[in-house]
Amino acid sequence: MAFLFPSFTASSGLADPAAGQALLEALIAFTVVVGALSALLALATVALRLFHNTREQSRKLFRERWEPLLFEAMIDPPAQAPVLSRGERKPFLELWMSVQSHIREIESENLNRLARALGLEADALSLIRSRSLENRLLGVNVLATLRTRAAWDDIERLIHSKIHPLALRAAHALVRIDPARAFPGVVPVLRPGREWAPVQVAQILREGAEHALEALSQILDRSQPAEAQHLIRLLSLLHNTVILPLLRERMRRGTAPEELAEILYALGRLGGPADLERVAGHLGHEHWLVRMKAAQAIGQIGTSGDDVRLIPLLSDQSWWVRYRAAQSLMSLPGMSDTRLRAIREGLTDRYGRDIMTQVLAENGAAA
């Protein structure tokens, strides 16, 4: 022991014995504390690994026992529901949810019947009231799949959660249960932020964005340009023309260039001849992004006579505007190689000729 704790038996040998002793004691204290902490951390790591392995093993056994019953129930729900012990109910819900995520609607309905017969809605409700995020997510997902209206208030509370992913899950659950009732309330959760999950937001909007136009308009009013840009992009990806009046109205009121560019992109994808003049009006916009998206949209909704609108953009100071204008020229109805080459030869601007040469080469139509 004297070797291990020399501070009690020997001086450090330093000039000032008190300071030397203090240093030695500090060294020993540091080493012992930090060493003990290291040992504790190592033990905790091993304990966690053992716990994890044991849990995985019991899950595997549970799956082997109950999965056949679930597969049978997908086709033919049992007349008498099996009996689950208290400890089996949560693992059963996990397994039930995991199977649900891989099957068709008709099979899902049979599994829903089984879950109701087993009284699993009550278990899911108690899960969403627990503190564990994992449990709450499981509960929300189960109740959304079962479309349990009785859980509305509990789920609605979760859309105000500080854990944004949980709030989004809850929003999705409400929309699945009753889109018309849910949408106005859940739209604020869809606003982009640091923990935003665009795939989930798109899934939510896909459930019935038509119920949310007014609320979305208000959200767009309060969003930063980049956020509005994201939301409009997601809306345009729904291929749902119901959003066109909203976009046209925002364009009429005038918005930030980033949002305007996204609206032009959406009009190009979803709009039609009625939007042509509206789009063409932005070909001379001061921001290059807006000019570029307008040129791109003309390529999608323009007519054969719109080449005259695009040719001046081939000399634009922005490479991207020139590039998109050249590409759009190619996609106009009735455009031929001969006409494209004639346009190139007629250009006096070197940059315009270069970009036409490049785009012709890209399309395999180079002279």
Place this chain on the structure above:
Amino acid sequence: MSWQSVAQIFLWLVFLYVLAHTAIHLALNWLAWLSVRRHRQWMLAGGGLLSPSGLEPPISLIVPAYNEEHTIVSTVRSAMQLAYPDFEILVVNDGSKDATLATLIEAFDLRPFPEAYRVQIHTERVRGLWWSASHRNLRVVDKENGGKADAINAGINAARHPLVCIVDADSVLMRDSLLRVVQPFITDPLTVACGGTVRIANGCSVTAGFLTDVGLPRTLLPLLQVMEYMRAFLFGRMGWSPLNGLLIISGAFGVMRKSVVIEAGGYLRDTIGEDMELVVRMHRLLKQRRQPYHITFVPDPIVWTEAPEDLRTLKNQRVRWQRGLAESLWKNRALLFSRRGGTAGWLAFPFFLLFEWLSPVVEYLGYLATVLFAVFGVINWMTALWFLLAALAFALFLSSFALLLEELSYRLYPRMSQLGALFGALVLENFGYRQLMAWYRLVGMAKWITGRQARWGTMQRKGAWQR
């Protein structure tokens, strides 16, 4: 002042240094844990559904290549299989002396292309651009030799998309690497750069350029590096991300906003650590301009790299890293304690200076002085021994913490035997390996001070895990 007094002051200073280092690492590990937990909550709730949402900005993947005739085709083929909605691959042939260009021309049916090439960053002369007739998203920039940074700059000039991703020709990616690393750009418009966690590929199975199975290296040297990467490059640096103080995005795989890179002047040619230097410069310039921004980090393992398996290659790598660190800090010293420096200038920069750059000096001075003081009787052997034990406890603590965080988060090595091997490495690295790495870093410092020329880093790679 007597020798005893000098020894007393010196030993107290070293001890306080170790104490401060421990405290800062604890704080960083804690922050790293919080951000991993947050990220995992987000993933658990479906935020990380790795299917494209339609919001993914298009990316230009830049692969600089110098004398890569044997590997470049498989590198490009694996890049082509990345799961991402819209990306182009730009290989920059930096005046290779071998048949890199000819190999690419043959493999991908390249044709000369009349590109309207924009010079936004000055580079060595571009001889021509090639475009693949069989793969429309592949182009090759053929240029005269100018070094890796110059090659990347030429790639940035030719890039068409707003984000550029720089990939080392020998990096092992995962199919969803791009989807993962781009998420911060979608959720946070202020993101200007994002790096991914780099892990060690030795011992893993790699098929067609992608990682298919995670394993541990079978030899000691790379195994020790697994532990080192986990401690220093994963949790040690991840902690800086939430503070916006991340000074390094690995050159093996990182995505940057092209406009910001161009405004910063691109990669510097006369530095060996061009990846870190650019990130520190971006911090400095954006802070100066008072432009809000985030430089961030995705904790998921998304890129795997081969660790050196022989000491000579390892030495070259570490010497290069230390020189790169010194150059990056020196060239951007104006960031240190600058009025608008924020976390990067007031916390991260001093940390890297004191605890990354200077640490091999302190470590060796500590060892040498302790032994010499004991030999000459300035201190007794017991004090010397406890000093060395304190250094050992400190190292064990950092590694144990890292291993616990790994267990709580990714658990990449699931078997008990693998955990045992990592514990073995955790202890063993303290008896020779750590001291050797510190020595290599001292050599790197010396080379930086004597100012020897930078050049393309070459590494002896085995690639035995590739199929």
